[in-house]
Amino acid sequence: MIPVASAAFWGSRAENDTQVPAPLVVxxxxxxxxxxxxxxxxxxxxxxxxxxxxxxxxxxxxxxxxxxxxxxxxxxxxxxxxxxxxxxxxxxxxxxxxxxxxxxxxxxxxxxxxxxxxxxxxxxxxxxxxxxxxxxxxxxxxxxxxxxxxxxxxxxxxxxxxxxxxxxxxxxxxxxxxxxxxxxxxxxxxxxxIPSLSWSYTAGAKYRLKAGQYAQLIFGGYDSSRFTPNSASFTLAGDIDRDIVVGIQSITYSGTTQTSLLTTPIFAFIESTDPNIWLPKAACQAIEQAFGISTDKATDLYLINSTQYAKLQTTNPQITFTLGDSLTGGETVNVVLPFGALALPASYPLTSNDTYYFPLKTAANDSQITLGRAFLQEAYLTVDYERGNFSVSQCTWQDGAPAQIESIVSSSYSATPSPTSSPTSDAATGSKKLSSGATAGIVIGAVLVVAAAAGLAYYFFIVRRKRANSVNEEQPIH
Incomplete structure (x- = not known):
């Protein structure tokens, strides 16, 4: 369980008289x-x-x-x-x-x-x-x-x-x-x-609410008004290049019919750099059949023409991902992606003309199975690298909802008082019922020590020499 402090304690002092900083909302x-x-x-x-x-x-x-x-x-x-x-x-x-x-x-x-x-x-x-x-x-x-x-x-x-x-x-x-x-x-x-080596992020959704819901990024905390609490907890994987890993236990299509899209549970990496959802070939084929889509040879995208778009918008099919820390059993969380999250606008130079596409890619191997930025339109992600765990929650949508910012406090602030107002029932936020895991931040190479406020080393990095592939300086950047 991650220690959290309510707003009343953001200004408290630890034994070493270091003030606990507030979460940084970007x-x-x-x-x-x-x-x-x-x-x-x-x-x-x-x-x-x-x-x-x-x-x-x-x-x-x-x-x-x-x-x-x-x-x-x-x-x-x-x-x-x-x-x-x-x-x-x-x-x-x-x-x-x-x-x-x-x-x-x-x-x-x-x-x-x-x-x-x-x-x-x-x-x-x-x-x-x-x-x-x-x-x-x-x-x-x-x-x-x-x-x-x-x-x-x-x-x-x-x-x-x-x-x-x-x-x-x-x-x-x-x-x-x-x-x-x-x-x-x-x-x-x-x-x-910031109060800890943690962050929370959701990508936002232009198709939601009256004028869209902007993305949210918070260092050292989370906004409990932006998601539905759940009891699932996740442990960070040891590979720093692929650490936010979840078990996809099932994928379900709901539209005019309901069908399973995943025959065998799989592990997937959650990340926001790539917009697509990368799944095994069999799952992609099941999605193709359910939505009536196919790849465009010129762009290698699942383009959706205006006729298809109008039809799908009327039926509003959705996909539900059931996620757990393992491939079977344990606490799980459902993240539902409506059609609006799956029909992304594409424009030049990605496509020659403005159109829509379905953010789906076929994974060539297990290392490519990824839940990309499209997934994070509907999912709220909180990651705590000091404790080696994270949470995934379904986003909520309410126009004008006031923010409820909560702090994730590092254990180095040992004298920080326990909160009296933080929600705790069934992980009132995804960052409360997180299991303890191995400390994340393991990379290959040298060790970087980041000093905590208490004066003790709180985090270690083994650094990969990522930049050894120097390019000739006369080579153009392209």
Whole structure:
């Protein structure tokens, strides 16, 4: 069970007289971005003077990625769309920043290992250390951290917009003397700006409520108004590149009929970088038959034409995922995806014309089975890396519902009083009834120790040398 403190205790002091910081709620940009869906983005301030960009959350990236001005030239996209810079969330020009410290050109992964390697992602980026802040320049004051890893990209794929990484592992620049730069997330914790090494995230849903529901990202806490409590608890896996793993015990289609879409339970990785749901071939075929969809040869997408869309919207079929910490038995949680979550708007350059597509991909092997960003429209995810556990809950939808922010407090704050008002019945939030697990954050390589407020080491990282695949600096970023 994760210790939680109500608002009354956010300002309390531990025995070492260190104030317990409050959860950090990151405001959404209030824009919907992307060519593979209408995604609720977040604003970042990059560089000095600050340049505004809008990015999507990547729950497993160790770095932040931004789009270079080169990304809005015919070298990257041809023909070049009007309003390209805005469509890509804004551009970052490193030559205009006095704090950019270039580290060189690298690939985002190496030899099939590392960030999104299992899904076949491959792109070169110009890596640097930069000043990075949350929110728009001139907006509400939010934390700004120096010497953060920023990867600048130009290619239109696999990232059309930039991303903001929530990963725990540092980026290791092995070509310049094994220098490691901690992630933004771990930097927040080591600077005692958040109460624990934890976060909560849901992707938001434009199809919900009167004007859509924006995404939510909270460091060190969660918002109990955004999800339905359940008693299922999950343990983080040991592989830092694939740690938020759940057992999918069943997948059920409900429409004009009801049928099972999964013959054998499977393990799946939950992550927000990729928009798709990756399932074994048999499950994809069952979904194809249930929804009457097929892949388009030109795009390799399950395109939905206007006639199909109107028909499916009328019947409003849905898919229910039953998840547990294991493949059979134990406490489970159901996450229901309505048709609105499964008919994503696609636009140029992903498709030549505006249309809809079904976010489904066939997994070539077990390492590709993934519940991507489309799933997180309807799921609320809370991850506690200090205790090695996480929760998944069904989102709730209520216009004007006041936020109910709760804190997840590190065990290092040993004198923090027990909350008197935190909900506890059947895990009133997913982060309460979480089982204790092995401490997460294990990577391959060196060890990074993040000091806790009590003065003891609270977290250890074994760092993979992710950046050993240096690319020739004359090679274009694409």
């Amino acid at each position: 405001p959404p940009s209030q824009y919907w971005d992307g060519d593979d869906g209408a995604w609720s983005s977040f604003a970042l301030r990059v560089g000095t003077p600050a340049q505004n960009v809008r990015v999507l959350v990547s729950t497993n990236s160790p770095e932040t990625m931004v789009v270079l001005p080169l990304g809005c030239t015919t070298q990257a996209i041809k023909p070049l769309p009007s309003g390209c810079a805005n469509a890509r969330g804004g551009l970052f020009n490193s030559s205009l920043s006095s704090t950019w410290m270039d580290q060189g050109l690298f690939g985002i992964n190496q030899d099939g290992v590392g960030f999104e390697a299992n899904l076949g992602y491959s792109v070169n980026a110009d890596y640097g250390l930069e000043t990075l802040g949350l929110g728009f320049a001139g907006g509400p004051s939010e934390p700004t951290l120096e010497n953060q890893t920023v990867a600048a990209i130009a290619s239109k794929s696999p990232f059309y917009t930039g991303i903001f990484g929530l990963g725990t592992q540092p980026v290791n620049y092995s070509t310049i003397g094994n220098f490691s730069a901690p992630s933004f997330f771990t930097s927040l914790r080591s600077k005692q700006l």
